[in-house]
Amino acid sequence: MAAVMFGAMNLNDNINYFVVSKPISTVAVAPAMYKISRIAGMKKTGETINERQMTVDVRVLGTSRADLENKIDVLQQALNLRNQKLSIRTNDSRYFYADCIKIDGDLAPGKILSTVLKITFICYQPYAYANSTSTVDTGTLAMTFSSGQLYTLSQNVTGGGSVYNYPIIRVYQRTVACATTLTAARNSGTAYTTLAVAALPVAVQARDTLIIGTGGTTQSVIVSSNASAGATTVSVTSFTANATYAIGAAVNRDASMTQIQVAQTTDGSNLYITSNLPVVAGDYIDINCDPLLGWTAKLNGGATLSVWNGLFPVIEPTSTAFTLTITCNSNPSVQAVWTYTSSWLS
Amino acid sequence: MPNGYTNDLSVYKTQQVLVYDSTGNFIDTLRDAPLLTGFKEVTSGGTSPIRVQLPRPMDNFDQDGVSGNLGTIGQGNIIKYYLYGPGLPTTGLLRYQGYIDTIEPEMNEHGEEFVAITIMPFSSVLGDRGCSSLVQMGIPDTAEGYVDILDMMKFWFNSKDPITNQVYTYPLVIDAIGTATTSGVEAYSAFYNQNLDSVFQTLTLLLPSNWFYRFNPENTVTINVASTTAQHTLVIGQHITNPQYRLDYTNLKNVVVYTGYTPSTDATGLSELNQGDPVEIGGQPVPIQYIAIGGSVLTMGERIAYLNNSRITDMDTLQTLAEGTLAQLNRVAIRAKIRVPDYRGGNGGYDIESFRVGDTIQIVNPDIPMSNKQFYHWDTDVWDTAYWDYKILTSASSVLFEQVLMIVGMDYGFDYVDIELDTLQPNLIQRFYNLYARVQDYTTI
Numbered sequence: 001m002a003a004v005m006f007g008a009m010n011l012n013d014n015i016n017y018f019v020v021s022k023p024i025s026t027v028a029v030a031p032a033m034y035k036i037s038r039i040a041g042m043k044k045t046g047e048t049i050n051e052r053q054m055t056v057d058v059r060v061l062g063t064s065r066a067d068l069e070n071k072i073d074v075l076q077q078a079l080n081l082r083n084q085k086l087s088i089r090t091n092d093s094r095y096f097y098a099d100c101i102k103i104d105g106d107l108a109p110g111k112i113l114s115t116v117l118k119i120t121f122i123c124y125q126p127y128a129y130a131n132s133t134s135t136v137d138t139g140t141l142a143m144t145f146s147s148g149q150l151y152t153l154s155q156n157v158t159g160g161g162s163v164y165n166y167p168i169i170r171v172y173q174r175t176v177a178c179a180t181t182l183t184a185a186r187n188s189g190t191a192y193t194t195l196a197v198a199a200l201p202v203a204v205q206a207r208d209t210l211i212i213g214t215g216g217t218t219q220s221v222i223v224s225s226n227a228s229a230g231a232t233t234v235s236v237t238s239f240t241a242n243a244t245y246a247i248g249a250a251v252n253r254d255a256s257m258t259q260i261q262v263a264q265t266t267d268g269s270n271l272y273i274t275s276n277l278p279v280v281a282g283d284y285i286d287i288n289c290d291p292l293l294g295w296t297a298k299l300n301g302g303a304t305l306s307v308w309n310g311l312f313p314v315i316e317p318t319s320t321a322f323t324l325t326i327t328c329n330s331n332p333s334v335q336a337v338w339t340y341t342s343s344w345l346s
Numbered sequence: 347m348p349n350g351y352t353n354d355l356s357v358y359k360t361q362q363v364l365v366y367d368s369t370g371n372f373i374d375t376l377r378d379a380p381l382l383t384g385f386k387e388v389t390s391g392g393t394s395p396i397r398v399q400l401p402r403p404m405d406n407f408d409q410d411g412v413s414g415n416l417g418t419i420g421q422g423n424i425i426k427y428y429l430y431g432p433g434l435p436t437t438g439l440l441r442y443q444g445y446i447d448t449i450e451p452e453m454n455e456h457g458e459e460f461v462a463i464t465i466m467p468f469s470s471v472l473g474d475r476g477c478s479s480l481v482q483m484g485i486p487d488t489a490e491g492y493v494d495i496l497d498m499m500k501f502w503f504n505s506k507d508p509i510t511n512q513v514y515t516y517p518l519v520i521d522a523i524g525t526a527t528t529s530g531v532e533a534y535s536a537f538y539n540q541n542l543d544s545v546f547q548t549l550t551l552l553l554p555s556n557w558f559y560r561f562n563p564e565n566t567v568t569i570n571v572a573s574t575t576a577q578h579t580l581v582i583g584q585h586i587t588n589p590q591y592r593l594d595y596t597n598l599k600n601v602v603v604y605t606g607y608t609p610s611t612d613a614t615g616l617s618e619l620n621q622g623d624p625v626e627i628g629g630q631p632v633p634i635q636y637i638a639i640g641g642s643v644l645t646m647g648e649r650i651a652y653l654n655n656s657r658i659t660d661m662d663t664l665q666t667l668a669e670g671t672l673a674q675l676n677r678v679a680i681r682a683k684i685r686v687p688d689y690r691g692g693n694g695g696y697d698i699e700s701f702r703v704g705d706t707i708q709i710v711n712p713d714i715p716m717s718n719k720q721f722y723h724w725d726t727d728v729w730d731t732a733y734w735d736y737k738i739l740t741s742a743s744s745v746l747f748e749q750v751l752m753i754v755g756m757d758y759g760f761d762y763v764d765i766e767l768d769t770l771q772p773n774l775i776q777r778f779y780n781l782y783a784r785v786q787d788y789t790t791i
Contacts, residue, residue, distance in 0.1 A: 032761050034687035036694045038583040044692035045761035046358055164353055268355035270436040275372075291377045305416070307372040309438060311362060311430050314353050 009078035159315035161342035166290035173278030178253035264313030276306035359431030389558035392469035404451035476541035484534035492532035521566035576708035587685035599675035600640035604668035606658035640676035
């Protein structure tokens with residue numbers, strides 16, 4: 001039998017400690033049920049799953065009674081640590097977070113050199129975790145235009161294991177900046193359909209938003225057709241200048257996001273994040289879907305929580321479909337990374 | 347098609363509890379909040395508060411004002427419960443909201459530590475707000491000067507309390523879609539040193555039968571009359587757990603003697619009110635009075651109720667109140683309590699999130715025989731021919747199961763609701779009694 005680890009303690013070193021039996025049971029599901037008048041059976045409305053308790057039988061072998069008692073002491077000391085990783089499987093090193101809550105055993109005639117201890121563990125989270133995390137990385141992608149200012153990106157993620165897990169989803173802003181200047185003034189009250197600009201450092205696309213000017217007086221205009229890097233004229237939807245913008249006035253692409261929607265379509269959950277969103281290329285938002293450690297969305301690892309509503313998604317053990325929908329003032333490029341730890345029922 | 351997973355929102359319902367500060371800024375979520383349960387909604391009354399126990403150390407429960415804390419647990423913070431699942435908006439259904447009114451950290455004898463918070467719904471404005479100066483609506487004894495009762499109710503949602511300079515019902519607003527435009531009844535009324543509960547109960551009594559107001563979770567208030575057609579049909583054997591019916595005559599009153607204002611005498615010794623009503627006896631003013639008599643006096647004998655409201659100064663309003671009260675009291679109370687499991691999670695049950703107090707329900711028993719069938723008896727029944735289930739009949743020989751009844755109370759339990767159906771409004775009546783107990787001069791029911 002392979003190692004059975006509780007923290008750093010091997011309960012099955014095959015020298016002093018021998019695991020006699022170990023459980024593979026799942027935790028009982030407790031359905032919420034109600035009787036419907038006059039029909040057979042029960043109506044289920046939901047279910048709950050509570051903590052896991054399991055017992056591992058370990059034989060302790062000594063060379064003498066004194067040695068046996070010493071080894072029991074060593075074992076008890078190791079088992080007295082809280083919140084340790086308990087790994088009992090042979091195939092892999094998946095683990096539970098466990099506390100040992102009881103050790104049963106005795107010494108008696110006939111048990112001079114060895115005895116079997118019944119060790120009871122409690123795992124407040126009932127599922128086992130993989131020993132390593134997995135990632136799915138989309139790389140930098142231009143999002144697909146949907147409608148209005150909505151852009152989407154779809155990605156399937158397979159969770160592995162035998163039960164759902166809670167991912168951390170990091171969404172990077174990868175839309176590069178596009179900063180240039182006017183080469184022809186735009187006069188207050190006059191309607192225009194183009195901007196004459198210094199050579200564009202990068203291409204702009206139809207639907208991109210350009211902001212003319214800086215500070216208190218600015219005007220947003222919408223690009224009406226694609227323009228390549230180096231272009232000096234940008235077609236925009238007709239606008240009437242709200243002020244006079246002289247030659248040299250700044251023109252910047254506005255790729256700010258106003259909402260990120262994370263739709264996990266396999267289960268039907270939707271999460272909407274509406275503040276503290278990535279602004280410039282390289283910004284990212286971490287969406288921590290673990291209710292115990294997260295249910296948070298944070299920009300660039302900061303402490304401020306983004307405003308959200310909806311449900312944080314899980315990854316199912318089989319292929320799980322995600323669609324990111326971002327409301328953005330320009331065609332966004334993003335990178336999304338799912339980091340997760342596969343989970344097992346036992 | 348369900349995917350079989352326990353997170354499948356096409357099958358299961360779940361919740362999210364969000365916390366905002368008192369000005370509406372998002373703070374965080376309550377990850378450890380139990381499922382929403384244990385509150386009661388009623389027609390023409392406020393929603394009950396809920397007490398939520400969060401498993402947190404009693405000295406470190408994210409209390410407001412402590413450095414490093416987000417401060418989710420702070421007096422006045424707003425808690426919103428959103429539900430997600432089949433048939434619910436993807437952005438969530440706001441099912442309950444209120445503000446933290448009590449914070450009770452505790453460590454009990456078992457070593458368990460928790461903080462209990464009491465979340466008070468915003469319908470608490472009923473008890474917390476009121477008018478401290480005279481508010482008159484209409485002109486007494488002048489039909490042309492009367493005001494629609496509905497407009498009287500809406501007044502409190504549109505007018506500012508001079509003490510706070512806030513709208514009386516803030517943050518509650520009228521449900522513009524669900525609220526009627528007119529009640530069809532006009533009257534005069536005056537309010538002074540009354541809280542909104544008292545004001546609304548008085549106005550509700552002035553409305554015709556089966557009008558109600560309801561506090562909605564999104565902080566709106568619906569004022570309307572119950573639909574005469576069933577908005578929900580519940581089938582025994584499919585939707586309901588344990589229907590319980592009760593026909594109750596104990597509170598029936600068929601004579602209502604309603605007494606109002608006692609006029610004073612002017613310098614000439616005549617009472618200020620003199621409309622031909624007997625307001626003076628032996629030169630002394632006596633209160634104005636209206637007696638409403640119901641038809642059941644002939645069959646049941648007199649069951650009299652004396653009511654008094656000295657704020658009523660005109661006979662028309664007094665008559666409206668008396669007739670309205672009689673209409674409410676002079677009837678058998680048909681009360682039903684039923685538990686309805688949510689249809690989410692498995693087959694059977696009903697969409698409990700579609701229920702709102704004030705909605706109307708019809709219970710259908712598919713097992714009952716068709717009308718005009720003969721009743722059978724044990725000693726004469728023929729197997730496979732006789733009917734085993736019969737319609738429950740009221741004294742008026744109408745079929746109980748086929749009646750349209752109004753939801754007057756609803757206890758919410760996340761997976762189910764216990765709803766109280768009635769042709770009357772027992773909660774209203776209880777509050778009505780309380781109201782009149784405060785203002786009456788002598789006998790009450």
